[in-house]
Amino acid sequence: MKIKKLIVILGPTGTGKTDLSIELALKFDTQIISGDSRQIYKELQIGTAVPEPEQLAKVKHYMIQNKSIFDYYSAGKYELEVLDILDNIFKTKDAALLVGGSGMYIDAVCSGIDELPDIDPELRQNLIRKYEKEGIESLRFYLKHLDPEYYKKVDLYNPNRILKAIEICIQTGKTYTSFLSRKKKKRPFEIIKIGLLREREELYERINKRVDLMIEQGLLAEAEEFKKYKHLNSLNTVGYKELFPYFAGEYSLDRAIELIKRNSRRYAKRQITWFKRDEKTIWIHPENIDEIKTLLLKK
Secondary structure (H helix, E strand, O other): OOOOEEEEEEOOOOOOHHHHHHHHHHHOOOOEEEOOOOOOEOOOOOOOOOOOHHHHHHOOEEOOOOEOOOOOOOHHHHHHHHHHHHHHHOOOOOEEEEEEOOHHHHHHHHHOOOOOOOOOHHHHHHHHHHHHHHOHHHHHHHHHHHOHHHHOOOOOOOHHHHHHHHHHHHHHOOOHHHHOOOOOOOOOOEEEEEEEOOOHHHHHHHHHHHHHHHHHHOHHHHHHHOHHHOOOHHHOOOOOOOHHHHHOOOOOHHHHHHHHHHHHHHHHHHHHHHHOOOOOOEEEOOOOHHHHHHHHHHO
């Protein structure tokens, strides 16, 4: 029986994954699964750079705006849903495309994700209150004491990641690192990873222009509509979280836009670091479309 292929198109924000993936899907007569942890939310359109309606009309897409910001969601749930989608795609197609920049979600599909225990709600609330009262620095100090190994690699600007690790450490008496065995699960399909990468100056310029375009398209109105839900994990997202203090009068709109651009660039840098861990990823400039097509035809 012919081995099915999962073609993963990954890379940092602003590299041009959407346009390229549509062209590849049409070339290889297949469908696209979004590997973006924020494009799944139906309430968020502009700030998450959801593909335009005409783009979605060209190729069947999955995991786009099919959840609510009020839903609890995780990489583990994503793994199970996407594996079911792949089963259905592979009934009629020889290949499928997984496209995005959320490293944990892509890893969940390609390698599996570790089972973590459920957290006591009271413990979670106590830690959230600690964060609200003492700030993120207190969480960083706490995590460094509980799990110094994870402290070295976690995004220290992401309170949700830090909180999750602390919760696991306290509830189980073990380090969070001990649960991240990363034992690769065997998949019944071949995985080909294509990483898209531009020169840093080119990428940063694209990111800055993209933010300006989002503002023109109405990002402020979209973010303001959900400012009362800013405590939700789904809204702890670049492009939204920088606008909430602006709405509260803490700084100017120019400062908010500057922060969105800066944080988007920082996020892109972290994405590249995450994806570079996999030495099997083939890195290509996104404009070398013919090279990518030729490579995939040979695989």
